[in-house]
Amino acid sequence: MLDLAVxxxxxxxxxxxxxxRYRIWALxxxxxxxxxxxxGLILSAAVVGDFISFVTTAxxxxxxxxxxxxxxxLLNLAAVYLALLIAVGISLERQQGTLxxxxxxxxxSWSYLLSWLVAKVLAYLVFCGVVMxxxxxxxxxxxxxxxxxxxxxxxxxxxxxxxxxxxxxxxGSLSRDTRGSILIFLAISVVLVVIEALHAYLGSLAPEQLxxxxxxxxxTVGLLSRVITWISPFSYLPRGLRALFDxxxxxxxxxxxxxxxxxxxxxxLAKVSLERRGVQx
Amino acid sequence: xxxxxxxxxxxxxxxxxxGKPFRRSFGVLLPFRFFWMACPLALWLGLTLAVQQAxxxxxxxxxxxxxQVWAFDGSSYRQVFAPEQTPELYLLIEHPVAxxxxxxxxxxxxxxxRYMADWSGLNQALSGTLELLQSDHLVxxxxxxxxxxxxxxxxxxxxxxxxxxxxxxxxxxxxxxxxLDAYARQMTEYDQAREVYEEQMAEAMKRVGSGERDVPIPxxxxxxxxxxxxxxxxxSAFVFTPEEGYYTLQLRDPSGQVVTGSSxxxxxxxxxxxxxxxxxxxxxxxxxxxxxxxxxxxxxLAEGSVLYLQPRVAQEYNEAxxxxxxxxxxxxxxEDRSVWVPQELVSDGVVEVVSADRTxxxxxxxxxxxxxxxxxxLGYTITExxxxxxxxxxxxxxxxxxxxxVRSGRWTLRMRDGAGQVVAGSERAVRxxxxxxxxxxxxxxxxxxxxxxVLHIWRRGRQG
Numbered sequence: 001m002l003d004l005a006v007x008x009x010x011x012x013x014x015x016x017x018x019x020x021r022y023r024i025w026a027l028x029x030x031x032x033x034x035x036x037x038x039x040g041l042i043l044s045a046a047v048v049g050d051f052i053s054f055v056t057t058a059x060x061x062x063x064x065x066x067x068x069x070x071x072x073x074l075l076n077l078a079a080v081y082l083a084l085l086i087a088v089g090i091s092l093e094r095q096q097g098t099l100x101x102x103x104x105x106x107x108x109s110w111s112y113l114l115s116w117l118v119a120k121v122l123a124y125l126v127f128c129g130v131v132m133x134x135x136x137x138x139x140x141x142x143x144x145x146x147x148x149x150x151x152x153x154x155x156x157x158x159x160x161x162x163x164x165x166x167x168x169x170x171x172g173s174l175s176r177d178t179r180g181s182i183l184i185f186l187a188i189s190v191v192l193v194v195i196e197a198l199h200a201y202l203g204s205l206a207p208e209q210l211x212x213x214x215x216x217x218x219x220t221v222g223l224l225s226r227v228i229t230w231i232s233p234f235s236y237l238p239r240g241l242r243a244l245f246d247x248x249x250x251x252x253x254x255x256x257x258x259x260x261x262x263x264x265x266x267x268x269l270a271k272v273s274l275e276r277r278g279v280q281x
Numbered sequence: 282x283x284x285x286x287x288x289x290x291x292x293x294x295x296x297x298x299x300g301k302p303f304r305r306s307f308g309v310l311l312p313f314r315f316f317w318m319a320c321p322l323a324l325w326l327g328l329t330l331a332v333q334q335a336x337x338x339x340x341x342x343x344x345x346x347x348x349q350v351w352a353f354d355g356s357s358y359r360q361v362f363a364p365e366q367t368p369e370l371y372l373l374i375e376h377p378v379a380x381x382x383x384x385x386x387x388x389x390x391x392x393x394x395r396y397m398a399d400w401s402g403l404n405q406a407l408s409g410t411l412e413l414l415q416s417d418h419l420v421x422x423x424x425x426x427x428x429x430x431x432x433x434x435x436x437x438x439x440x441x442x443x444x445x446x447x448x449x450x451x452x453x454x455x456x457x458x459x460x461l462d463a464y465a466r467q468m469t470e471y472d473q474a475r476e477v478y479e480e481q482m483a484e485a486m487k488r489v490g491s492g493e494r495d496v497p498i499p500x501x502x503x504x505x506x507x508x509x510x511x512x513x514x515x516x517s518a519f520v521f522t523p524e525e526g527y528y529t530l531q532l533r534d535p536s537g538q539v540v541t542g543s544s545x546x547x548x549x550x551x552x553x554x555x556x557x558x559x560x561x562x563x564x565x566x567x568x569x570x571x572x573x574x575x576x577x578x579x580x581x582l583a584e585g586s587v588l589y590l591q592p593r594v595a596q597e598y599n600e601a602x603x604x605x606x607x608x609x610x611x612x613x614x615x616e617d618r619s620v621w622v623p624q625e626l627v628s629d630g631v632v633e634v635v636s637a638d639r640t641x642x643x644x645x646x647x648x649x650x651x652x653x654x655x656x657x658x659l660g661y662t663i664t665e666x667x668x669x670x671x672x673x674x675x676x677x678x679x680x681x682x683x684x685x686x687v688r689s690g691r692w693t694l695r696m697r698d699g700a701g702q703v704v705a706g707s708e709r710a711v712r713x714x715x716x717x718x719x720x721x722x723x724x725x726x727x728x729x730x731x732x733x734x735v736l737h738i739w740r741r742g743r744q745g
Contacts, residue, residue: 028736037729045722056583056716059563062571064578130729137725143715145579145691215392247577250617 011106016115019107023119027085028126036081037127041134043077044070048142066144067135068245072238074135075154078127079161079237080189082120083168087181090116090172090274099279109271113169117267120165121158128154153244159256160240166266167233173270176281192232199225236262340388342399346407346532346542347387351379351430351518354607355596355622357442358430363609364396365542370530371606372523374551377444379428379518382407382532382543395610409534411519413547420528421521428518429454432511441625450515460508467505474502503673523549548605552596556706557696558623562589562680564663567651574621579710580694582685584717589649589663589680590632592696592707593623629699632681634711636692644683648676685713 027033047070055061065071093099102112132154139146168185175181202218229235236259243251350361353376363370364387372378383406386399413421429450434440445453481499488496532543561580562570564587573580574595582588597619604614634642648666666676685692696707 029740031733034729034733038726041726041729042723045726049719049722051581052583052714052716052719055581055586055714057565058569059565059583059586060561060571060588061581062561062573062578063581064575066581130732134725134728137728138722141715141718141721141725143690143712144581145710145712248618 008106012108012111015106016111019112019115020119020122023089023115024122024126027119027123032081032085033123033127036077037130037134040074040077040131041138043073044131044135045138047073048138048144051144052142065147065150065245067139067146067150070135070138071150071154072241074131075128075157075161075241076234076237078124078131079164080234082124082127082161083164083171083233084182084185086116086120086165086168087172087175087185088178090169091175091178091181094277094279095177095281097281103279109274113173113267113270113274116169116172117162117166117263120168121162124158124161124165125155128158149244149247153241156244156252156256157237157241160236160259162263163236163259163266164233166263166270170266170270170273173273173277176277189234192228192234195221195224195228196232230258233262233266340390340397342386342388342402344384344403345387346540347383347385347398348543348545349381349383351428351444352606353378353444354603355598356624358444359607361607361609362398363545364398366396367609368544369546369548369605370609371548371550371602373606374523374525374549377446377520377522379444379446379520380411380530381516381518382409382411382540406517407532407534407540407543408517409532409540411521412531412533413521414529414531415526417529423519423521425517425519427451427515428520429515430513431457434509444520445512446520450512453510454512454515457508457510457512460510464505464508471502471505478502506675523547525549525551548602550599550602552598553619554597554706556595556597556621557627557704558593558595558621559694559709560591560593560623562591562678563587564589567661567663572623573709574623576706576708579712582711582713584713586685586713588683589678590644590683590694591678591680592627592630592632592704594625594627595621595623595706597621626679627696627698627704628679630704631697632683633695633697634683634685634692635695636690641692644681646679646681648679649682650674651677683711685711687713 044067048066051061051066090099093102099112132151135150136146138144171185171188172181175184199221202214202221205214205218236255240252240255240259243249243255345365347362347364348370350363350370350372351358352361353373355373366387366389383398383404385404386402387396388399389395390397408425411423411425412419413423426446427448427450429445430442431445431453432440432442478499478501485496485498526549528547528549530543530545530547532540534540556576558575559573560570561573567589570591580588599616600618600620601611601614601616603620603622604611628646630646632644633640634644649663650666650671651661651663654660654662663677666674683694690713692711694707694709694711696704698704
């Protein structure tokens with residue numbers, strides 16, 4: 001006699017895999033994926049063009065990786081795009097009743113969320129593959145070198161990019177409709193970016209300029225920025241990329257481990273949110 | 282089976298069962314709401330604390346002990362301030378270090394997050410004997426001596442700074458003063474000669490203006506060169522050359538007591554690796570040279586780029602140690618990172634340009650002269666220096682000139698020392714960028730669009 005629990009677990013696994021494939025397939029058949037990749041490559045081409053202009057004007061540039069900036073732009077763009085997509089996707093499935101239908105099938109809240117997460121991380125890797133081809137073309141035209149380290153950096157950055165993607169997942173599980181998802185995602189992003197920008201600006205001022213009210217503000221922003229370094233989903237990918245570019249494997253190990261723990265936290269929160277919020281629109 | 286599947290399904294949420302509407306279940310919003318509540322709270326708390334600290338404008342000064350250290354940083358000597366609040370001193374091995382002990386007024390300056398000294402309020406030099414201990418065993422005692430920092434080759438591109446002690450310090454300082462006095466005398470004479478020359482020149486111009494022919498043109502006086510020696514006024518300091526390891530350093534006063542606040546842990550460290558760095562002077566911006574410190578770096582050039590390379594010995598140090606050597610109050614350096622420091626110039630060798638394991642060019646070091654172009658327009662020219670052509674001038678710098686007269690490509694740069702051996706760590710990739718087809722750079726951006734099109738056609742083919 002067959003064990004019903006084993007059969008059930010198998011059904012959940014099969015359903016999970018179907019969901020993962022469906023989500024990747026849906027993404028690859030959409031337009032936005034290619035639009036974002038094209039936009040990212042246009043930006044990269046502009047940055048590389050600027051670099052060539054600089055070298056032509058100055059006569060020289062000494063650099064380990066002139067592709068560092070375009071690659072960072074591309075990968076951050078990909079991670080934010082996928083995070084926004086996951087946030088919108090979950091709330092859309094709730095809004096359209098897909099979530100309700102799925103809840104009566106062999107789909108648990110874990111398998112549902114993990115299908116999103118795994119699909120988006122795989123989509124991130126596909127994105128890396130697509131832009132890698134484009135970047136290779138840019139590099140060949142410009143005469144820059146394309147080191148294997150850059151390819152490894154792109155692929156290994158998936159672990160740290162997961163922090164942004166899982167954050168998007170939590171936002172999606174939280175809100176009732178797509179508009180709410182987008183607003184929450186943008187609001188939190190803007191707050192974090194403004195604090196970071198303010199911190200960078202105040203940090204660039206000379207100590208003598210920090211008088212009056214600027215000093216306490218600078219201290220407070222510095223404190224907030226230090227906290228944000230750990231709580232902001234956007235801080236893990238740059239940290240991981242920096243470590244990869246600098247061949248700092250200890251730092252990369254720390255950043256990716258922290259990103260994994262951090263992503264697990266968002267996954268857990270997303271599960272709690274999803275179960276409390278319910279599957280109905 | 283049906284029952285089992287129902288059990289596996291995430292239990293139909295209470296929201297469905299109870300029909301609890303979305304807006305009422307605030308529980309899930311808790312982290313989000315908490316974030317928004319916590320932000321202003323943290324801001325207010327931070328502001329309150331910071332304002333309280335900032336209102337204490339006048340710092341409280343306390344008499345304390347501080348060392349002024351003349352420490353070698355790999356290329357030169359620098360003065361380092363080590364108050365008693367910083368318990369560790371980081372020093373480079375194999376180079377003498379000088380410490381002078383002082384009692385002064387110390388205070389914390391919140392704007393820069395540093396301890397400072399009010400030297401004008403109190404500056405009492407402390408005498409006694411400096412003791413170096415290792416595992417509580419006395420390994421060295423150092424008596425104070427006269428110390429001066431001497432820089433020879435001042436005004437050249439390769440000045441050398443050394444620490445001179447004892448009677449030699451006094452002699453060097455006296456020599457510097459004598460050279461300075463002689464220079465002042467020569468300058469006075471030069472000024473007088475210059476005045477005479479200008480008068481003669483004005484007279485000659487007047488005669489030429491009045492139509493006179495064969496007017497002798499006076500020769501301008503030659504400006505005397507400044508002294509190529511600089512020495513600081515000798516001070517009394519404790520000088521020793523640290524060996525690699527961890528020590529404790531303390532000052533024992535003439536009565537035999539250890540001076541309060543004089544104890545420091547000393548970390549004497551050496552380089553982790555040695556290599557070769559390049560100071561790269563682009564002809565287009567000779568006043569803004571670039572540094573290439575590690576072999577991982579690539580030199581990117583454009584068509585027609587001309588470079589002047591100055592190879593230097595480079596040493597890799599622990600980042601935290603090196604930063605604290607330069608500033609004992611530094612907290613930014615990390616012990617798991619390293620930093621490359623360029624040092625003295627290397628001139629006895631040949632720089633090679635290699636392509637596919639074949640040396641295509643060997644370059645030797647030459648002296649060069651930089652001249653401002655005439656007229657009001659900005660600009661300069663860099664020409665090879667020949668002492669027989671311009672004996673009154675000194676070369677501006679010495680370097681290896683690199684010019685690649687091709688349109689694009691990739692090469693490797695390396696240096697062979699005087700014995701013909703390739704210097705370890707001297708390899709650098711050189712790439713010539715293609716600046717002719719810059720608009721073509723946007724073509725690869727079409728790759729995703731082409732992929733989308735291919736996928737779409739394939740899908741349509743499968744469907745129909």
